[in-house]
Amino acid sequence: MGRLIVVSNRVAKPTETKGSAGGLAVAIFGALKDTGGVWFGWSGEVVSEAVAHAGPTLVEEGTVTFATVGLVRRDYDQYYRGFSNATLWPVFHYRNDLAAYERDDYAGYRRVNAWLAHKLVKLLAPDDIIWVHDYHLIPFADALRREGIGNRIGFFLHTPFPAPQVLLNVPPHEELIKSLCCYDVVGFQTDTDRGAFHDYLVRHAHGTVSEQGEIEAFGRRLRTDVYRIGVFPDEIAREAERNESRQHVLELKQSLEGRELVMSVDRLDYSKGLVERFKAFERLLENAPQWRGNVTLVQIAPPTRADVESYQEIRHNLEYEAGRINGRFSGLDYTPIRYLNQRYARSQLMSLFRESQVGFVTPLRDGMNLVAKEYVAAQNPEDPGVLVLSEFAGAAAELCAAVLVNPHDIAGMAEALERALAMPLAERRQRHEVNMAALRKNDLGTWRDRFLADLRGEPYG
Template structure:
């Protein structure tokens, strides 16, 4: 069995994979350890052109090689801040009103994908399989194919795939989907996402969709599938229990003075429905005066993409709403909302989840939302909290023991909070057991192993007539010194 080559926009460090890393890092690192392989991608550093043009930085951890490259300022601005996060992210989350499109940013996005592919080719072996992750890398397989790579190449989209009516707002939408069809296997989080892709193929790409998720379009045959990313619930439960007596938990319990606790943890992002969540909590305090002074919402929202103006605005809006609601309902010894714009270690979050009576997870759109799954897994089975979950989170299809809400309905969310706060223990236990059964059935290992099994089952491409093969030798034209004369240059 060949090595696994994982490609993602950011590469978790060896230290992160053993500590505070999230689901993707834990899942793919486990697979890499099993088969041996390479994790390739951006280091997170913005570097000079000289450094960017050097070979990848390699770090070994057992059978796993971490291979990272830096981006120049121009590439960072165009590929990452620009097309990835100012165009693709909002459109894929159904926020066309927040999206912008600039041709030079799209050109930079494609240029960086081609440049990354060229860097990876030199590390490939003939029997490697390649697994690329997320919206930053839609054209990555096409770039590898242009280098002559015939290895199996899979792609997994962690965010929603939008309906065709939304996607066509991106001017080069057809070019993007054509590039995406250069993958052998495309994985989606939900049936809805897969259906949206199939709908685009049939309506706009003049392609066909056959049983089993098989697609023919743009002269390519590929397979699609639904693979719901999960967590390792029993590991999370053990971790949450182990840390429930630590000082940070004791300090929180003491400060609550017997009040009920609602916990929310999200990146600071407009797709998470944070402002709507605050307003629903305000409705609770307004419509149920008995809860004033008796329930606290803790919202942890670590900053993200702080140099993107849209994220600066959401932070300002959230700070305003927290201040307004606290000004209205606070007392000398009571603050309704504790809004924390900072990062916490994952093990601390799991123990805080265990202490809370409600997990409040209400994104406007989300591919899966692992926080919802982590919240359930962290609960005390004897006295579990209740998950209030948005119908637009991918996790809602699995976590049927939750109270499912529409995040655009503040009164409906308020009513769910009221119900959760008053729910008897036997109903809470029954709902918790339903959700835990779902988590164990489709845990992180099932997601990873099922996807990789399907990718390995894909028939290999035939080598090009000129002898190009999957080692990365490539089919592109060569100059006298052996370098491709059409290789992209880092900018």
């Protein structure tokens, strides 16, 4: 059996693969350890031309090689800030109004993918299989094929895949889909995402799609499937319980003074529906005065892509809304919204989830949303909190016992919060059991192993 070669935009540091609570880095590292392999991609650093072209930096960790390269400023601006995050990210999240397209950025996106592929070629053996991750690297297999690589190559999209009429707003949409067809297996988070890809191929590429997901298009044959990324729920539960007596948890409980806690954790991103969430919490306090002074929303939203203008705007809007709402409802001893624009360790977050009565996860659009799954896994099964979840998160297809909401319906979200806060213990336990069963059935290991079995052409299980 050949090695596994994982390719992602950013490569986890070796120290980030040793957490006890699971996570994507742990799952990928576990797969790499099984057969030996390479994790290849960008180091996250902007470097000089000389450093970038010197070749990958190699770090050995047992049977796994971490191979990273830096990007020069022009490549970072065009490939990462430009086409990846100013064009593809908003369009894939159905925000064409925020998308910007520049031909030079797209040229840089293709150029960097080709350059990265050329760097990887020197590390490949003929029987290696290659697993490429996410929208930054759609043309990666195309670039490898042009280098003469015939290895099996799979691609997994962590974001949503947009409906054809949305994708058509990206001028080089046909080139992107043609590049996706250079993979042998293409995986999606949900049936909706997979269906959108199939719809494009049939309607706009004259392709054919079988009921089993076998595709013929652009002179290539490939297969698609749905692989729902998960978590390791029992490990999260143990970690949350282990940390529930830590100082940060005790300080939070003391500061709440017996109030109910609604927890939200997101990257600071316009796809997460943060402003709508704040307005829904405001509507709860308006419509249900009995909760004024008796419930607190803690929103943790660490900054991301701070050098992209649209992200600066969402931070400004969120700070304004938090200040406005707190100005309306605060008292000398009460602040309804605690907005924290900083990072917390994963172990801290899991224990905070366990202490909360409601998990409020309401993205406008999300590929999966692992925060929703982590929230469920972290709960005390004897006294679990309630997950209020957007129907537009991929996780909604599995977590059917969550209280599902439309994040554009402010009044509906406020009603869902009130229902969750007042939910009887027996119902909360029943919902938690159903959701935990779903998490255990499709955990992170299942996601990984199913995809790799299909990529290798082996039966799963």
